[in-house]
Amino acid sequence: MNLKDILRFLPSGRLGGGLLLMIALPLNAQKLQVIDKEIDCGKVEYNKPVTATFKMKNKGGRKLIISDVRVSCGCISANYPKGEIPSGEDFELKVTYDARQLGHFFKEACIYSNGTKEPVYISMKGIVQEHVNDYSKTYPYKVGELRVDKLDLEFDDVNRGDMPIEEINMVNEGTSVLEPNIMHLPPYLTAESSTPYLRPGQTGKITVTLHSDRIHDLGITQTTLHLANRKGDKVSQENEINASAVLLPSFSQLSENELLNAPKISLSEEEVTMDFGGKDKESRKIVITNTGKSLLVIRSLHMFSDALRVTLGKQELAPGQKTTLKITADKQLMAKARTTPRVLMITNDPNKAKVVIKIK
DSSP, X not given: OOHHHHHHTSGGGEETTTEEOOOXXXXXXXXXXXXXXXXXXXXXXXTSOEXXXXXXXEOSSSOBOEEEEEESSTTEEEEOOOSOBOTTOEEEEEXXXXXXXXEEEEEEEEEEETTOSSOEEEEEEEEXXXXXXXXXXXXXXXXXXXXXXXXXEEEEEEOTXXXXXXXXXXXXXXXXXXXXXXXXXXXTEEEEESOSOBOTTOEEEEEEXXXXXXXXXXXXXXXXXXXXXXXXXXXXXXXXXXXXXXXXXXXXTOOHHHHHXXXXXXXXXXXXXXXXXXXXXXXXEEEEEEOSSSOEEEEEEEESSTTEEXXXXXXXXXXXXXXXXXXXXXXXXXXXXXXXXXEEEEESOTTOSEEEEEEO
């Protein structure tokens, strides 16, 4: 019998020690919004309490008061705001299960407030196991019920015609069978999963192949993929996979004389440390010199992160000429960057077609 059935048979709206079950509601009663009424806790280790955090909001025009939260058994407890909750405010209600019994669990709590005419039921579920494997070191990133070893795919130093691969290793950390797949693949990428289904605790991998002959532009090509736990999953920031490819120019057709008289790029520094101090943004300048014997062309300029902005004085430098590359970094965006922020230049220097400037 669930909590709703238990409450139905109690006389006069009272539970247990005779506490008041309902409070009188004014005609313009407030609204209590629960974002997710059921939370799946997944695998829980025996005798280690697990807490489900329910996100809520006072959607009404007046202050919200939670008068009581009743739980379905003595093995769970609830923690909630005891005072008045202002109109429009977000808040949390936490329910903790002691996990002292092995196997599947389903626990309910019932919320009484001046925000609804009827009590609001919330629930938590999962499975208690004697031992739960810790996959966080081998698979540090969590995407739904999957854990994966990377969220960024980088195909570096690609020549036209190459078909390099990147692998996403994964494990099913949940309690149900998954169908992992990559959504929103562009024409130059294909993906293949090692297994169509992934059972709880099972490992697998998705192999992503780059078809460089389908990329038109030199330099970096970037896109966002999405890793789904199941077919039909929605696209969100939580399941994003970033993919980038750097296509290099070919110099195989150059003669020996052309190579001897080729341009040569030289930079004052190729690794920059930004010292923000108390500022939100910081800039550094890098001097670029053509120390070669013919015209140097910076064919393209790219940033691997939206934390960076760049300006370049000249794209073409005669032998001996110099120009300045200015790099500006945003402190807050740098802190949020998942990969090392860096600047990429593609040049016509056959010995340095790709120049990467790392930003620290």
